[in-house]
Amino acid sequence: MGLSRAYRTATMAVLLSVTAACGNRISPVPQASSAPPPSASASPTVESAPLAADPRAALPANLRARMPRFAPPPPATKVTLPANGTAGWFSRIPTDQKVAFITIDDGWEKNPLAARLFRAANVPIALFLEVNAISDNPGHFRELQATGATIQNHTISHPVLKGRSYAFQKHEICGGADQLGRLYGKRPTLFRPPGGAHDATTLRAAHDCGMKAAFFWKETTHKGKVRFQEGTTVRPGDIILMHFRPRFVDDFLAVLNAIHKAGLTPARLEDYIP
Template sequence: MPAAAWAKWKVPPLAPAPPAPADKPVKLTKSGTVPVISSIPTQQKVVFVTIDDGEEKDPKFIEMMSDLKIPITMFLMDDAIKNNYDYFKPLQAAGNSIQNHTLHHPAMSTKSAAVQKTEVCGDQQVLTQKYGTAPFLFRPPYGDGANTPTLNSAVQQCGPRAVVLWHESMQIHDMQYQNADKKLRPGDIILAHFRGPKDLKGETMTEMFGELLSRIQEQGFSVARLDDYIQPPS
């Protein structure tokens, strides 16, 4: 990556990710209980960036991603993206997959089995229709209900083959860690959101994302593509 691209966005250069493993460490099955994943088993010093919801649609973020070519996985919620489905297509075209995050972002454990199924299957249908590829991963809003049989059943019936959580979440300037030592570990999945100044105390989406990349760079990690480490059912 040219130094000028990093300088443009005021981000210290990240080391490029190592080659993707020929044998993907997580292999999903066609049927049965879906696994709940919050990290990827790997010794490589890589982390994975996931971005949720889709509320903020900053054109500058498209430009930033085009310049820096950082791989992301998007968990999109229909209620947030329905006013501009096209915004996410350039990100998808760059190789960033679009995954399921429900229709309306409810706390799933507060909903009946029927409503949970509607939320997952409804978003699955919309995203498949709008973006041409059926999501194979699902993230429950707030991580709620991730380990319940009811949610697992809904996910199984609707098509995704894994529930994806996270180990760190990006706030405005720093990450919240689940580990007491507040350090990244190889294979960690990081949660961020499509958010703008209204939710970031005046900071833009690109500024927040630059802060996220800086925190990753400070700890000597690279950002890898989640899809390169998870094998969907064949």
């Protein structure tokens, strides 16, 4: 027993000397705190979440500098549609509100900057798509749809409809709407006849295909220039026509700036149709 006690005493002395030599590199056993635990209702300190990135930052600086900003559009005032079995026909929405409408036709050119432009602009856009034009890459327009753009009808093959039979026109209009509905999850209810050419048969066939209204335009855009049918500025309610063409970026920015210069803001065309 004496030897054992002496061994334990020596061991304890060694441990004490090691502890003194190492200083704070050996942590003492934590002691139970006498302070009460924090209240369950107390708000913990949480770091603020970073602000969402500005979608404009995804654009080259020279494009950001050319893109105006807009206030949100006002609540829409609905138009009156015909009650005679035909689709409505509009080249301008009859409203005094300070709004204009951006519409883009066909779908042949698929610019890789389009989705970034749409997100950065953050304005309503209606895409009147021709089925044949988008058939090689329908996913491109699904990406544009994801930015908030809406998909509308521009026939299957882009024929001149005026003067054609009811059966021919109905095939092109109904077929376009049906195929676009399958591709994009929602069947269109708005229509633009190719080239704007139409007759009474066109509006009757469009109505029978579920199209509420068909549209012409007051301004067109090509190679970065806006061309006016009336006057030299965009007017309230005007429908502006673009196409998916090689100068798509310049055309889109030209439209935005023409609307901004007129003191208007882009609005959603569908919101004005009952």
